[in-house]
Amino acid sequence: MSTTPQTGLEPATPCTSQASDRSEAFDRHDASDTSEIWPAEGTSRIPFRVYTDADLYRRELEQCFYRGHWNYVGLEAEVPNPGDFKRTVIGERSVIVTRDASGEINVVENVCAHRGMKFCREKRGNRTDFHCPYHQWNYDLKGNLQGVPFRRGVKQDGKVNGGMPKDFKPEDHGLTKLKVATRGGVIFASFDHEIESLEAFLGPEICAYFDRLFDGRKLKLLGYNKQRIPGNWKLMQENIKDPYHPGLLHTWFVTFGLWRADNKSRLVMDEHGRHAAMISTRGQGGGGEVTSGVSSFKETMSLNDMRFLDIVQEDWWKGPTAVLMTLFPSVILQQQVNSVSTRHIQPRGHDSFDFVWTHFGFEDDTEEMTQRRLRQANLFGPAGFVSADDGEAIECSQEGFEQKPWHRVLAELGGTGVENTDHMVTETLIRGMYAYWRRVMGV
Ligand code: FES
Ligand code: FE2
Numbered sequence: 001m002s003t004t005p006q007t008g009l010e011p012a013t014p015c016t017s018q019a020s021d022r023s024e025a026f027d028r029h030d031a032s033d034t035s036e037i038w039p040a041e042g043t044s045r046i047p048f049r050v051y052t053d054a055d056l057y058r059r060e061l062e063q064c065f066y067r068g069h070w071n072y073v074g075l076e077a078e079v080p081n082p083g084d085f086k087r088t089v090i091g092e093r094s095v096i097v098t099r100d101a102s103g104e105i106n107v108v109e110n111v112c113a114h115r116g117m118k119f120c121r122e123k124r125g126n127r128t129d130f131h132c133p134y135h136q137w138n139y140d141l142k143g144n145l146q147g148v149p150f151r152r153g154v155k156q157d158g159k160v161n162g163g164m165p166k167d168f169k170p171e172d173h174g175l176t177k178l179k180v181a182t183r184g185g186v187i188f189a190s191f192d193h194e195i196e197s198l199e200a201f202l203g204p205e206i207c208a209y210f211d212r213l214f215d216g217r218k219l220k221l222l223g224y225n226k227q228r229i230p231g232n233w234k235l236m237q238e239n240i241k242d243p244y245h246p247g248l249l250h251t252w253f254v255t256f257g258l259w260r261a262d263n264k265s266r267l268v269m270d271e272h273g274r275h276a277a278m279i280s281t282r283g284q285g286g287g288g289e290v291t292s293g294v295s296s297f298k299e300t301m302s303l304n305d306m307r308f309l310d311i312v313q314e315d316w317w318k319g320p321t322a323v324l325m326t327l328f329p330s331v332i333l334q335q336q337v338n339s340v341s342t343r344h345i346q347p348r349g350h351d352s353f354d355f356v357w358t359h360f361g362f363e364d365d366t367e368e369m370t371q372r373r374l375r376q377a378n379l380f381g382p383a384g385f386v387s388a389d390d391g392e393a394i395e396c397s398q399e400g401f402e403q404k405p406w407h408r409v410l411a412e413l414g415g416t417g418v419e420n421t422d423h424m425v426t427e428t429l430i431r432g433m434y435a436y437w438r439r440v441m442g443v
Helices: 015-029 054-066 198-202 204-213 234-239 251-256 367-379 387-403 428-441
Strands: 045-047 071-075 084-090 093-099 105-109 124-126 145-147 154-156 159-161 179-183 186-190 219-229 264-269 276-281 322-327 331-336 339-347 353-362 408-410
Touching: 054 339, 054 428, 071 084, 071 093, 071 339, 071 353, 084 339, 093 186, 105 179, 105 186, 179 198, 198 204, 204 264, 204 276, 204 322, 204 331, 219 367, 219 387, 234 339, 234 387, 234 428, 264 428, 276 428, 339 367, 353 367
Parallel strands: none
Antiparallel strands: 045 408, 071 186, 084 093, 084 124, 093 105, 154 159, 179 186, 219 353, 264 276, 276 322, 322 331, 331 339, 339 353
């Protein structure tokens, strides 16, 4: 890095190169043909436009969230009893997850079949049925319409006024019902009833890592964090497909050895490159090649409360101390030592998303283990020792993209190809996701 003092009056690089960069890219930016959105160089160079273009974003909602993909909606432990429900979203569409009287999980769209009101406004609760407040249409927990006020009209002066048409059939006017799949206590849903099975969607290798974490033990809900990040939703998928940054950006990881480039690791994708697992085993921390010159490494940093590093090896880990999974498009599944959580990506326009963390444990945990998981959860969430850095990096990346939308990202660490690796000095998972995204989006 240069130590020459800058006056602030002169550009650090010659104006000419920026000007040509800009005019060349404006040609591309104005292209209306979608085949021209992506420049010729290949998937390792990602146009800033894929993060800044509102039309592309609307297509993503259709192609990535509403069609052909299973979306995470919650944990069974969030709706343990008959009548329990939680409101959440798939893409930008509001849905309700319910457990009906028979114990079955249902997911229905939160839009009244009458005149479209988004009727459910509670985050969670327990009910026997749903009433839309506008005209009191009533639905059971499976989304079937069971009551319509004044359906047969109102008697007045010896005659019947109004009412629904004689051939009105309530069974034709339920809420939109989604296809539901559960595995290991995790609930997924899809608007697309033609979708493949959840297991086929995950693919065998990713499914095996999913089952490592959700191995049939009952889950125990520990709590939530929620944050709004002013960046494109894909940046959060990328963040957890990017093993390059954690040992450089995160002082916490590099100093205490939880995630460093010299940790034993593996990167695994499904056959499409859309889902991934980053698997790492904690090293010893301290100095060494991967920390020399790294400004975030603080040799003398220590903790006032050492319990944040009170790590206890668990049998179900089967070796790795951290497995971070990205399931496209909607969720990250995290094990970082004893802290386990799901992180739900909820897009809000092309430049913002809500990020909802559900911290959990297992019903057979001791109280001591529950406290340990809760303490280690301080690394994560909006103010986490580690994750606060990621939110800010995403926000500042989006600012960079908006500033010169004709430019592109360079994701060429480890080459330009897409392959599983047994090290983490590569951006292969990001390239894998964009190779898939281009196929799904047709760009
Ligand atoms: Fe729901 Fe009328 S809009 S009952
Ligand atoms: Fe990070």
